[in-house]
Amino acid sequence: MVSFQNKKTLILITQSFPFGLTESSFLKEEIKSLAKYFNVHIVSRNVKDIQYVNVPDNVILHRYNAHLNYHILTLFVDSIFSKSFIKEVFKIIGRHKLSISRIKVCLRVQMRTLHFAKYLNEIRNNINGPVVLYSYWNEYACFAASIVKKYGDFVVCRLHGGDLYELDINDRYQPYKCVYNNNVDWFSFISQKGLSYFCKNYFDVTNKASVNYLGVSEHDITYCFTERNDIRIVSFSYVRDIKRIDRIIDTLSCIHGLKVHWTHIGARYLYDQIVEYAKQKLSGKDNIDYQFLGEMKNEDALNYISNHEFDFLINVSSTEGMPMTMMEAFSMSIPVIGTKVGGVPEVVKPNYNGYLLDVDFQEEELVKVLTTYANLTYTRKIEMRMNARDTWKSTFYDVVNYENFTKLLVNKFNQYEVK
CATH class of the missing domain: 3.40.50.2000 (Glycogen Phosphorylase B;)
Incomplete structure (x- = not known):
């Protein structure tokens, strides 16, 4: 000192x-x-x-x-x-x-x-x-x-x-x-x-x-990851055009059979339009559950995520630097789905701690990622979560x-x- x-x-x-x-x-x-x-x-x-x-x-x-x-x-x-x-x-x-x-x-x-x-x-x-x-x-x-x-x-x-x-x-x-x-x-x-x-x-x-x-700091999770057939994803960002929340909605509208729960945290800018767009595209789809939690303080959002079981953090932005939300997800053993923009490919390794999409991906590609993950064994899913945690400790502590x-x-x- x-x-x-x-x-x-x-x-x-x-x-x-x-x-x-x-x-x-x-x-x-x-x-x-x-x-x-x-x-x-x-x-x-x-x-x-x-x-x-x-x-x-x-x-x-x-x-x-x-x-x-x-x-x-x-x-x-x-x-x-x-x-x-x-x-x-x-x-x-x-x-x-x-x-x-x-x-x-x-x-x-x-x-x-x-x-x-x-x-x-x-x-x-x-x-x-x-x-x-x-x-x-x-x-x-x-x-x-x-x-x-x-x-x-x-x-x-x-x-x-x-x-x-x-x-x-x-x-x-x-x-x-x-x-x-x-x-x-x-x-x-x-x-x-x-x-x-x-x-x-x-x-x-x-x-x-x-x-x-x-x-980012270490975040302890308060749940045990369970073996189940559904997928639970969370997105965490302001609702801006470059965040492309509409692309998540478009993808969910293309999924049939697979049960998916989606939670979005964050508001501002295009929030009202996106909420309305989700109603239009996802109404009547019994296999898709979603919720918009609006704007939350960062620590409140992180506490929410650490207390609820999620398979992925999803970020399909058209541009990024190095998203803090991805680091936060890794610290909670949550794999990441991201686009090949900014520094994201430096830390998200396909089939290791998440999946990568081309920046101009088609909805079918994201559907394939989700269905591929859904068919993994419980042991393989746990392995991806351990890899996510290791990424945080070795790179983002x-x-x-x-x-x-x-x-x-x-x-x-x-x-x-x-x-």
Whole structure:
């Protein structure tokens, strides 16, 4: 353990943590490891929610108000004449993807970057000596950190999914990836797929990057897995277009004879439409039972899953980083059905701890997966559950993963200071 006086300083930039629920499952364990080796300042961009997670004593909290207010005109002028904005616009033109919507995104992100950089700089100026500027997401907060960076400072950034991948869906555009990221000293990707994607689509960072899986806590189950003929599946996500809950419903509507129980946890966005769609597609099917539990706190949802017998967690998203829900399922010995997107194929091994589907799978393929599993022996099903648990312990054990990540961060910072 490093003494309080000898610890160096780390500024952790989050969207919400430790306020609200958004990042609590990601950071509640990691902050313990960070605080063991650093004196930590957390800069949260959440000013409305109560503090949800208690933090160690050597953590100082700051809350940034993201409203631009009366600064908007000055920020607008500073942004459109900034070298970064002009460089990004020319990059868009060079890729033949110029559009009004992209220019708006580019301008908005630049304005937010400049606004946040001013706030972050005030915090940085009150800290003596080199610091680690750690942005949990690769967006304007990270870009601001690269602006604020002083001599000897070390900028590190995590990259997930929504802050990394550009998609045709909704014309998702990731601005400034090749502008501000040049000043980032270390990139931590949550999947190998993410690292490969970044190097292919933006620029090569293999000499200053690592893959560091996130992790989840151990979850004890309160039931004994029984030998039966039905299948019980659970999905756990917001109801958004990219989560494709409708594809689960379409598949269930194609199943005949096999008894299936489906539970969905999560709401928002398209929730009402999906509930109505399920009524239309599944009414009259005596072999299909389903329930929508709506939105639940993360710990309540996990308690529910650990107290009810499920054969699979199912996730048929069109895009993912590395889903925390899959890690949670593995920790409860629940195999996973997922699509070959993001980092999912790195951890879901067909016929070992689950099954994989092509991203553009047909309903018949998922039906085949479910019927194949239903015909397995009880012993084989137990084996898959044991494999799921082993995957969690070897790959997604939060205490181990975050301790290793923090030690890597300390080592990289020390090497950087020596140079």
